[in-house]
Amino acid sequence: MSGDVGLRDAVAVIGVGETEYSKRSGQSPVALAVEASLAAAEDAGIDIRDVDGFLPYASGITTEDMMANLSLRQVTFAPTIRMGGASAVAGLLYAALALRAGLASYILLLRARNGSSGPRVGDRRSTGAGEEFKEDFELPYGLNTPGQRYALMCRHHMHRYGTTREQLGAVALAHRAHANANPTALMYERTLTMEQYLTARPIAEPYHLFDCCLESDGGAAVILTTPDRARDARRPSVLVGGVAEGHPQSADSLLGRDDFLEIGLTTAASRAWAMAGLGPSDMDAAMVYDCFTFQTIQQLEEAGFCPRGEGGAFVEDGAIGPGGRFPVNTHGGLLSQAHILGLNHVVEATRQLRGECGDRQLARCDAVAVTGWGDLGDGALAILHR
Amino acid sequence: MTTTERPRPAGYDDHRPFWDGAAAGRLVVQRCTQCGAVRWPPRILCGACLSPEVEWVEATPTGSLFTWTVIHHTTLAGFKDDPPYAVGLVEVTVAGGLVRMLGGIRGCAPSELQVGMALRAQFEVVDDGALVNWVLVGDDERQET
Numbered sequence A: 001m002s003g004d005v006g007l008r009d010a011v012a013v014i015g016v017g018e019t020e021y022s023k024r025s026g027q028s029p030v031a032l033a034v035e036a037s038l039a040a041a042e043d044a045g046i047d048i049r050d051v052d053g054f055l056p057y058a059s060g061i062t063t064e065d066m067m068a069n070l071s072l073r074q075v076t077f078a079p080t081i082r083m084g085g086a087s088a089v090a091g092l093l094y095a096a097l098a099l100r101a102g103l104a105s106y107i108l109l110l111r112a113r114n115g116s117s118g119p120r121v122g123d124r125r126s127t128g129a130g131e132e133f134k135e136d137f138e139l140p141y142g143l144n145t146p147g148q149r150y151a152l153m154c155r156h157h158m159h160r161y162g163t164t165r166e167q168l169g170a171v172a173l174a175h176r177a178h179a180n181a182n183p184t185a186l187m188y189e190r191t192l193t194m195e196q197y198l199t200a201r202p203i204a205e206p207y208h209l210f211d212c213c214l215e216s217d218g219g220a221a222v223i224l225t226t227p228d229r230a231r232d233a234r235r236p237s238v239l240v241g242g243v244a245e246g247h248p249q250s251a252d253s254l255l256g257r258d259d260f261l262e263i264g265l266t267t268a269a270s271r272a273w274a275m276a277g278l279g280p281s282d283m284d285a286a287m288v289y290d291c292f293t294f295q296t297i298q299q300l301e302e303a304g305f306c307p308r309g310e311g312g313a314f315v316e317d318g319a320i321g322p323g324g325r326f327p328v329n330t331h332g333g334l335l336s337q338a339h340i341l342g343l344n345h346v347v348e349a350t351r352q353l354r355g356e357c358g359d360r361q362l363a364r365c366d367a368v369a370v371t372g373w374g375d376l377g378d379g380a381l382a383i384l385h386r
Numbered sequence B: 001m002t003t004t005e006r007p008r009p010a011g012y013d014d015h016r017p018f019w020d021g022a023a024a025g026r027l028v029v030q031r032c033t034q035c036g037a038v039r040w041p042p043r044i045l046c047g048a049c050l051s052p053e054v055e056w057v058e059a060t061p062t063g064s065l066f067t068w069t070v071i072h073h074t075t076l077a078g079f080k081d082d083p084p085y086a087v088g089l090v091e092v093t094v095a096g097g098l099v100r101m102l103g104g105i106r107g108c109a110p111s112e113l114q115v116g117m118a119l120r121a122q123f124e125v126v127d128d129g130a131l132v133n134w135v136l137v138g139d140d141e142r143q144e145t
């Protein structure tokens, strides 16, 4: 598969939109979806009714919801992508296929949820792949949340490579410092010190409170089209140079994996880099699906930003924070901006590439990598560039 | 089941031999009768040779701690009085290979757990199935084995 540039630059991001991110939206997820979609259409300079492609999320807003509430005239392409938190970035791959094949002209990718004020994300029983195995062999032992499962991976890495809590803390602090420069972040006004990080209450050790992503309400939307159509857009367009998805061995269970740290991103990365004709050293920043602190380190390793085992050292000393050697999640990410299922990462990459980020704008930003992670390690990587 | 009860194994048919074994104090996993590869979790086909021919073979009910988490915040009402409790993956050697199994880790304070600790399976019959937790092998026990 290497060297397959077929879908290089098949997708242009022409519009992005977000609602306010909050702990209590006071609106339905569909209302949040409508608000974010209209904002994205306004940003793109198109009539929302020109949207004819939609990329629904497995447990979210449906195509029918959006057709009815946005008065879409017709939808000709609407595959559901079932990759959990990797679905947003993987969606760019499906958009590339559809746009290149002429199946749709303007594709709406959106996420909207009441992850805080609705049924609590952390309280619901986890669902997804491998349910029968989980019901028989995991739930009866009191294991049921993503954080508990990913803590198992974190512990393994700490043992094998000497990764420390202070290095996990460096990830949390970097995200918080980015959020402190982003007025849209839930944690905009809340600083975090290493002392606070280290003494926070344990959740699922090695994870403590600040290793875990936020639960939040809000919506984000992105409008995608062909590079040709993008020339008429209101803003400078951002192109998807390469994009790929991947799935780990024993995809429905952490048991049965010969290589316990291999994830979908491990195999997706080389394909996405080859498609883009770019590599990790060409990136000015990365937006990494930071569901938990260690998963940020793990994805930096598996995407190729550093060798496996060296991610802990890679994130030390503010290296991924504001002004650092390699900024990661300049919006604050899931850990400190909001948990919008990783679509907020695509929005931020687009805004950085357009130079619209105000106080947190990167001095140089020509290319940004965006990762997705979901369902026990399904992964995706996209390379966005100007 | 009411929400304050502990979740019990649902007892899917594909896993039935495991329950029958555990209820009799035997730890069993799948092995391909074509190529001899052992596997866990249970699968329809052998991952190595795709054969559907499978037998359930008994493993020595001991293993070593591979990784674990100590759960302080549970979202399962039936476990609300348990934290902190440890759940981990245990490497078990079976003729034909090695598998990783998941269960509660007992027998010492969660803060004292270490990778590689020797563990022994502890069987507990519940409803139609059985739970298999893992307890630390004591020093005296280890000398015997």
Ligand SMILES: [Zn+2]
Residues within 6 Å of the ligand: B032, B033, B034, B035, B036, B037, B046, B047, B048, B049, B050, B051
């Ligand atoms: Zn076989």
